[in-house]
Amino acid sequence: MINVGVLGATGAVGQRFVELLADHPWFKLTTLAASDRSAGKPYGKIVKWRLDTPFPENIGKIKVVPTSPSAMKNVDLVFSALPADIATATETEFADAGIAVCSNASSHRMEPTIPLVVPEVNPEHLGLIDVQKDTGRDGFIVTNPNCSTIMMVTALAPLRKFKFTDIRVATMQAISGAGFEGVAAMAIYDNVIPYIGKEEEKMETEALKIMGTLKGKKVVNAPFKVSASCHRVPVIDGHTMAVWADIKEPLAKIRKAYMDYKPPIKGLPTQPAESVHFFDEEPDRPQPRLDRMRGRGMTVSVGRLREGVRFVAMGHNTIRGAAGASVLNAELIVKKKYL
Amino acid sequence: MINVGVLGATGAVGQRFVELLADHPWFKLTTLAASDRSAGKPYGKIVKWRLDTPFPENIGKIKVVPTSPSAMKNVDLVFSALPADIATATETEFADAGIAVCSNASSHRMEPTIPLVVPEVNPEHLGLIDVQKDTGRDGFIVTNPNCSTIMMVTALAPLRKFKFTDIRVATMQAISGAGFEGVAAMAIYDNVIPYIGKEEEKMETEALKIMGTLKGKKVVNAPFKVSASCHRVPVIDGHTMAVWADIKEPLAKIRKAYMDYKPPIKGLPTQPAESVHFFDEEPDRPQPRLDRMRGRGMTVSVGRLREGVRFVAMGHNTIRGAAGASVLNAELIVKKKYL
Amino acid sequence: MINVGVLGATGAVGQRFVELLADHPWFKLTTLAASDRSAGKPYGKIVKWRLDTPFPENIGKIKVVPTSPSAMKNVDLVFSALPADIATATETEFADAGIAVCSNASSHRMEPTIPLVVPEVNPEHLGLIDVQKDTGRDGFIVTNPNCSTIMMVTALAPLRKFKFTDIRVATMQAISGAGFEGVAAMAIYDNVIPYIGKEEEKMETEALKIMGTLKGKKVVNAPFKVSASCHRVPVIDGHTMAVWADIKEPLAKIRKAYMDYKPPIKGLPTQPAESVHFFDEEPDRPQPRLDRMRGRGMTVSVGRLREGVRFVAMGHNTIRGAAGASVLNAELIVKKKYL
C-alpha cells in the first residue's frame, strides 16, 4: 500500500477523491490537506459532505493538515484538487520535495515536460516523467485534462486509427463542473448559459497534446483542429457533447471500430469494465441521468453515431472527468513502476 | 378586419395562437375548432389554459366548432396547430374550400407548390401561392418551418450575402416544443435527451428550401448542407443552438453584417423592433430565460460570435418558432395582397 | 429460497422490485408478469429500464408471463405493482389460488381482514393473515401503505409511547411517485402542484389503521386525527414532509425518544441499519437528494425537531415507500413463519 494524500480535500473534487480513495486496494489515504484555518481539526468536522454516498467515517477521523510538503512527509503521492491559481506554485513545491503529484488542476497541463494523460488514450506520455526527473527533481507532476476534454478524447479513442481533419464539439455541461458554489440556481434554472470561462480554449489545446505523439522528450501535437462551443445546462452531473469528426470512412467502419474497441491498458483498479460504452441500438442514449454512473462513473458513453461523422458522448464530470481521472493516472504510474 | 379561425385551438401552439390573435389589429378571431366532442361548448370551458398570461375572457365565450370548412364558413383564413397526421388531409380540405391556411404543421412544408416562409428570410416565396391558385384551388396553404429551423435561418439571415459551405448545428431545445404532455418530467429532469424524432431531418431539409431561390414556379434549394444534432434540455421555453457556418470572411465583416442588419420586411404588426438581436459585448448571452421574451417572443437573439464562424442563436420556440411565425406569415400575405 | 414473482414488472415500482429482488438472499425471482402482449418475450427486451443502477442481466432473460395464477404456478409469493383498478380483482384471484400477495396497490389496504403493515410500526397486524385463512383461502394478501403514509408513520414510530392528539402534515412529494409518465415536465418544472389525487385521504385513513391496535380479529383505529395537505414539487425521488404532532411533552423527551429508538424487528435482509435516522445537529436536513439513499433507500430521515412538536421527515418514495416496503413485509412474513 502506498500512502497518499489529497490537497483541497473539502471541495467538490476533493470529496470525490476521498470517496474513491477511502477503500482503494493500492492506496492508503492517510493525509488530508485543506485551508490553514481547518488544520488540526478532524476532516469529519470541517467537511460539509455533499455527495449522496455515505460519508466514510474512518476518513472522517483524520486530522487535517496545512497544504505544505513538510506537513505531509509520510505520503509518496498527493492528489491535487486545488484551484488553478494556487496549484501553480503549490504543486511545484510538492514535486520538488520528492512527492508525486497527480493533479486535476489546469495549471501545469500544457507544460512541455509534464504529461497530460488519459490512460486509455496516451499512456506512453508518462515517459515525460523521466524528462522531469532529468532536471534533478525527486518528485514529478502528472496531470489529467479538463473534464470535457477527457470525455471527448476518450470517445474518440476508438477512432484514432482513422485520419481526422477537424473536430467540432458542442458541449452541454453539468453544474457540478463549477464546484458546489460555482453556479447560482437563479442563473441556470430553466436556462442554458452558453459560456464557460476558458473551457473552449482548454478543449481546443489539451486535446491536441493528449492525442499527440511522444517523440524523444517532446510531445508533438496532433495535426487537426478542435472548434468547441461550451454551454452549461441544468444537469447535476454528467457532461454531454455533440461531436463532429471529419473522417472519410464509411459509417460501418466507424461503427465497427466502436464495437471492437479495446483500451491499451488493463488491470487498473479504477478502470471500468468498459472504458467506452457504445449504444448501437438505442436511439436516445447516452443520457446523463441514466448513464453517468455506468462503470461506477468511469465509463464514457457514446451513441447516436450518424453520417458526418457525428455522435453524442457523455461521462461523469467529477468522477471520470476529474477525481477518477487522477486516480486512474496514479494507478497507471504505479503499474508502470514510476513509483 | 379579416375574420380568422384556429384549428387545434386547445393545445400548446393553439393556445399561443389564441393569445396572439385575441387583440390583433388586422385579424378578428371569430372561430375556434377543436375535437368533435368539444364542439358546441364555450372555449373557456374546454381549454385548460396553461400560459402564464391572463386568459382572454372575450375569446373564452366563443363556442368551439368541429374541424371542417363547412363549420367555419365565416372565416377567410385559418391558422393550423393540427398534429401532422391530421393536418395533411384537413389543411388540403380547407384550401380546396377557398380558405387560406397558415400552418405550423410539417405535413405540407416540403411540397413544391407550397411556400415555406420566414418573412425576414424569403418573403418572395409567397409567389408560390399563385402556382397553387393556377391549379384551380380557391384557397391556398402557406407553411412556416419547424421551430429550430426558424431560429437557425433567421440567425443566418444577416449572413446570406456571404458564401456558405456547410452548416453544423447542435440544438438545446425546450420541453414546450413537444407540447404540454410531450415530455415526462421523469424523462428530462436533471437530464439531456440527445434525440428528438425527425427534428434533425427537418432542419437539414427545410433550411435548404427556405434559403433557396424562387425561379419561375419552383424553388431551387440552397447549395449547402446542414448537419444537425438535436437535444432536449430542461428548459421550459426557448431553443438555443450552437451554429458553425463555414464562411471564409474575416470575423469583423461577419460582425458588421449583424450590426447593420435590416430585415427585408416592415410594417407587420407581429414583427418585433429587432428581428435579430445581436449581443456584441455580453460574453454569456443569449440565454433562454432572460432573452426568450425579447420582442414579445418574436426576436431571435444571436451572440458569442467567434472564429469558425461560430455563434449561438436562441428564440422562443412556441412564439417565434410556431404560432408567431404563422401569424407573421399571415400578416405578410395580407400586406402582399394575396388575401 | 422461496420462489417469487412480480406483477406489473415493467413500471416504476415494478422495476424497483426487480432491482431489490435480483440478488435477494431469501427470495428467488423466477417469474415476471406484464401485459398480455408482452407475454413470451424476455423481460430484457420489453422493459425500458429507467433506473440509474445497472440492469440485472440475469433477470433480463426471464420470459414474461401473463398476469394470472395459472401462469405462475411455481411461485409461492408475488409482489404486486399493479395499478389499483386492476389490483382489486387480480390480487384476490392470486390469494384464492393459494399464493401469498405482498401488494403496493391501494385496493385492499383498508379491508378489515387484510393487514396494512410497516414492520417497524405494526408487525403484529400480520395476525390478520390467520383471519384471512379462517375463511378457507389458501393464500393471503398483505399490503403496505401509500408512500407518504409510510414516511409519516415510520417517523412517528419513536413517539408512539407519548399521547398524541392531532397530526397535521404538509408533504412535498417527488415526481416519481406518479410513475414514469405520471407528471408532464411542463406541469411541474419551476412549479409546485398543490394537489395529488386521493393522497390526502390515504394519509388520513391509512395512518389510523396502521397505528391502531389489533384486538382479536380486528384492528381498532388509533384515536387521533390526521389532516394532510399534499403537494408535488420538482424532485425526482424522495418525499419530504413537515409534521406537527400535538404531544404535550418537553422537547427534550421527544429528542431522547429519537436518540434511543430501536425498532421492534430485526434480522430482515432489507431492513436498514437505522430505520429512522435522526439529525440532531444539522440545521438543514433531511434533504431528498442527499438523504434518500440512506440505508439503500430504506431509512426514513427525521430532522429539525422543534417545539410544536414539529419536525421534517423524508424517505425514498419508490424504495422505502413502495417496492422496498413490500419486500420488507414479505421478509417479515417469512420470519414470522406465515410462509
Add this chain to the structure above:
Amino acid sequence: MINVGVLGATGAVGQRFVELLADHPWFKLTTLAASDRSAGKPYGKIVKWRLDTPFPENIGKIKVVPTSPSAMKNVDLVFSALPADIATATETEFADAGIAVCSNASSHRMEPTIPLVVPEVNPEHLGLIDVQKDTGRDGFIVTNPNCSTIMMVTALAPLRKFKFTDIRVATMQAISGAGFEGVAAMAIYDNVIPYIGKEEEKMETEALKIMGTLKGKKVVNAPFKVSASCHRVPVIDGHTMAVWADIKEPLAKIRKAYMDYKPPIKGLPTQPAESVHFFDEEPDRPQPRLDRMRGRGMTVSVGRLREGVRFVAMGHNTIRGAAGASVLNAELIVKKKYL
C-alpha cells in the same frame, strides 16, 4: 410627481424596484444608490439586469450615487432594498435627514414606533408615523413584512372577522427569495432544503404585529400563535404555503368570506384588481408558474379550501412579497397625506 430614489438598486429586489418605478404615475425615479465603488457610473453600466422584462433604458442613464442622504437631497422618499445589517443604521440616517423610507429590510420591522404594513390588512398602522414624528424626526420609516408573511396575512385577510386560535403554516419558497446568488444550483436542484435562516421566526412574530390593533401610540399584538415550517423548493419565483387556521365556523362561511372579500383600500396604482384571487373550482391551483404574475405579480392566490380550515396560498415573492409591497405602502402613504 414625487421624486424618489432606490437604495441597493442593483440587487434582486433593487431591480424589481426599478422595474416597478420606471413608469410610475405618482413617483419619478430620479436617484439610484449602490455601493461606493459604483458611484458616478451610469446605472445601465453597473447593473447586471437579470429580469426577463426589458431593461428600462431611460433609467439606465441615471448616474449612481453613494448611499447617503447628502447624495440624495432631491428625493422625498427612498425605497430600501438594503441588506438588514446595513439597513439598520442607514435607514435611520435617511429618516433623521427628513426623508421618508419605505423599507423591505427586516431591521426595523418589529420596532414599536415603526409601522409594519400590508395595505390590505392594516392600513391604519400608518398612524405610527405620527408617533415617529412626535420624536422630532422629520422623515420616517415604514416597513413591509417578510415575503412569506405577506402572502400569509394577505391570504388570511378575508377571514379576520372570524375568531382564530392557532395558525400552522408550511412554506415552499422560491429561490429568488435568497437573492440572485443566495442559493447554489448544486444545493437546490432535485432537492428540498427544509430550512431558511430566521424565516420561521419572522413569520411567527411579524404576523402578530400586522394583525394586531393600533391602540393610541402602540400596536397590541393579535392574540393567536403562528407555528411555521419553512422550506426552499426548486421554483424560481412564487412562494406557496399550506395553511391551517383553527377557525370554528362552517366551511361554507369561510368560502363565502373569500368570495365576498373587498380590501379596505382602493385607488392605489400598484394595487391589483384582485388583492386575493380565490380558486373556488380548480382542484389544483394556485401554482407558482401559472399564477405568480396574476395582477402583475401583486395578487395573492388562494385555493384548495378544505375542512381544517386548510388552504393553499401563493404569491410572487419579489413583487408582492418585496418591492411591490414597499411601493404599495408608499402609495398608501401619499394617499393618506403623510407625504
